[in-house]
Amino acid sequence: MKIISTPLALKTYLKSIDKSIGFVPTMGALHEGHISLIKEAKKSNEFVVVSIFVNPTQFAKGEDLLKYPSDELRDKKICEMSGIDVLFYPKAKDIYGEDEVSVLAPKIRAYILEGFTRPSHFNGVLSVVMKLLNIVNPSKAYFGKKDAQQLMLIELMVKQLFMDVEIIAVDTVRENDGLAMSSRNVYLSVDEREDALCISRSLNLASSMISKGIMDVESITEAMREFLTPLEIYYVEILSREFEKIPQVTIGKSIILVEVKVGTTRLLDNIWL
Numbered sequence: 384m385k386i387i388s389t390p391l392a393l394k395t396y397l398k399s400i401d402k403s404i405g406f407v408p409t410m411g412a413l414h415e416g417h418i419s420l421i422k423e424a425k426k427s428n429e430f431v432v433v434s435i436f437v438n439p440t441q442f443a444k445g446e447d448l449l450k451y452p453s454d455e456l457r458d459k460k461i462c463e464m465s466g467i468d469v470l471f472y473p474k475a476k477d478i479y480g481e482d483e484v485s486v487l488a489p490k491i492r493a494y495i496l497e498g499f500t501r502p503s504h505f506n507g508v509l510s511v512v513m514k515l516l517n518i519v520n521p522s523k524a525y526f527g528k529k530d531a532q533q534l535m536l537i538e539l540m541v542k543q544l545f546m547d548v549e550i551i552a553v554d555t556v557r558e559n560d561g562l563a564m565s566s567r568n569v570y571l572s573v574d575e576r577e578d579a580l581c582i583s584r585s586l587n588l589a590s591s592m593i594s595k596g597i598m599d600v601e602s603i604t605e606a607m608r609e610f611l612t613p614l615e616i617y618y619v620e621i622l623s624r625e626f627e628k629i630p631q632v633t634i635g636k637s638i639i640l641v642e643v644k645v646g647t648t649r650l651l652d653n654i655w656l
């Protein structure tokens with residue numbers, strides 16, 4: 384595995400590679416969720432690039448940028464053991480300059496759900512993803528379904544800006560007890576970790592209501608809210624896969640999204656119906 388830290392060095396190196404490139408962008412603190420993206424990338428590409436970059440522009444003031452979990456040695460070991468070809472590990476000054484050109488996220492779909500309480504978040508996400516895709520120029524780029532709104536917005540950006548990359552969505556990897564894996568789970572105390580199980584359980588509750596034929600969005604989200612009551616709820620929504628409001632669940636076309644605060648940690652999860 385080669386470790387490269389500047390965009391220019393990476394672009395130059397990749398120009399000499401005549402292979403299909405799969406790309407997995409991450410913010411590090413790697414876990415099984417990230418590894419499943421890498422495995423998918425390895426399955427259908429000859430060459431795999433992973434990036435680790437904690438992107439400052441997607442954090443608002445007062446968010447967890449400065450304490451975002453990081454373990455460079457461990458992450459490098461995981462990448463090495465996963466058999467990737469290149470680890471791109473830039474610093475913020477390598478990615479951002481002054482008086483920046485930026486990508487603006489769409490005014491409706493980036494300002495609902497997570498974007499409602501983090502209004503500048505998706506501008507930062509789309510800007511960095513655009514930069515990383517331009518640096519790596521992969522055939523395929525891999526993103527987790529766990530961050531469903533992010534995934535939808537990246538797919539939209541690629542489509543609307545006529546970008547030449549295929550976005551591959553990868554299923555959410557969970558702990559044995561159902562908690563969706565996340566780098567931020569390390570913030571949770573033992574009690575908070577227990578409380579966080581309510582999230583996946585509320586999604587299971589919704590699934591079981593749906594399997595009994597209850598398709599009414601209002602009834603399902605109401606039951607989920609009641610279940611999640613001890614936690615601070617940011618949103619519980621059932622939307623179409625295009626993130627539009629719907630009155631009834633349609634199997635194969637809907638998604639249930641939840642975000643709550645456990646202690647001081649925001650955790651999100653969803654299921655695709």
Ligand code: AMP
Pocket residue numbers: 408409410411415416417419420525526527528529530553554555556557563564565566
């Ligand atoms: P992050 O490092 O949290 O920015 O995540 C990097 C990529 O890994 C994103 O595309 C995430 O959606 C994806 N990811 C994070 N957690 C999981 C998970 N539990 N299962 C699958 N993919 C995940």
